[in-house]
Amino acid sequence: MPRMNEEILIATKNEGKLKEFKNIFEKKGIKAKSLKDISSAINVVENGLTFEENARLKAEGYARNVGIPVLADDSGLQIDALNGRPGIFSARYAGDHNDAANNAKVLSELGGIPNEKRTANFHTTIVVRKPDGAELIANGDLKGRILSVPRGENGFGYDPLFFIDGRNKTLAEMTTDEKNEISHRALAIQDLLNQFDAFWK
Numbered sequence: 017m018p019r020m021n022e023e024i025l026i027a028t029k030n031e032g033k034l035k036e037f038k039n040i041f042e043k044k045g046i047k048a049k050s051l052k053d054i055s056s057a058i059n060v061v062e063n064g065l066t067f068e069e070n071a072r073l074k075a076e077g078y079a080r081n082v083g084i085p086v087l088a089d090d091s092g093l094q095i096d097a098l099n100g101r102p103g104i105f106s107a108r109y110a111g112d113h114n115d116a117a118n119n120a121k122v123l124s125e126l127g128g129i130p131n132e133k134r135t136a137n138f139h140t141t142i143v144v145r146k147p148d149g150a151e152l153i154a155n156g157d158l159k160g161r162i163l164s165v166p167r168g169e170n171g172f173g174y175d176p177l178f179f180i181d182g183r184n185k186t187l188a189e190m191t192t193d194e195k196n197e198i199s200h201r202a203l204a205i206q207d208l209l210n211q212f213d214a215f216w217k
């Protein structure tokens with residue numbers, strides 16, 4: 017296990033992501049700070065062409081202002097029948113950052129497409145930047161299917177539409193702990209931790 021007695025800043029404005037990251041890091045005895053714990057508020061424009069570029073833009077933006085390692089994640093939903101959309105545009109698919117509108121747009125674009133063709137993938141890329149500019153990149157994916165009607169109240173974003181066959185539930189029907197056993201974000205953090213010792217020294 018990594019010697020992570022130090023702190024890490026989770027650079028996200030998304031409360032749902034923050035809750036998941038804190039839950040995972042706390043269980044590993046790692047102190048995860050949020051943007052609320054620091055004074056510098058900046059606005060990062062996510063104009064990269066890939067998840068990795070966007071995660072790096074966010075991590076870099078904050079790493080310049082704080083003296084501790086910064087973690088940023090860029091994530092999104094890739095729907096096979098929509099050629100991978102919304103992808104990097106997941107947060108602003110219906111225009112602004114509105115989960116209900118984004119979900120409605122996905123459902124309308126998938127109208128008439130049968131269950132077996134509604135396969136999808138949640139992807140997360142994490143970039144951690146140290147103050148000296150060194151960086152670590154980690155990835156995670158989760159396969160599922162897009163329902164026609166949302167189910168469940170937990171989680172955030174597209175969770176009520178994302179059905180996991182093996183569990184017979186959507187992500188929004190799972191507790192945070194349950195989602196964090198299988199999610200793309202949890203797998204990306206596992207990938208991160210596997211590389212962490214070598215990165216940290």
Ligand SMILES: O=c1nc[nH]c2c1ncn2[C@H]1C[C@H](O)[C@@H](COP(=O)(O)OP(=O)(O)OP(=O)(O)O)O1
Pocket residue numbers: 027028029030033062089090091092093106107108118138171172173174175187199201
């Ligand atoms: O586990 C998830 N469950 C449901 N939806 C999810 C998940 N993970 C990402 N998503 C969706 C939400 C958002 O529409 C987009 C991420 O966009 P993304 O730019 O990475 O995050 P964000 O703008 O909400 O926060 P921030 O950039 O401050 O980290 O994909």
Ligand SMILES: [Mg+2]
Pocket residue numbers: 062107
């Ligand atoms: Mg964003």
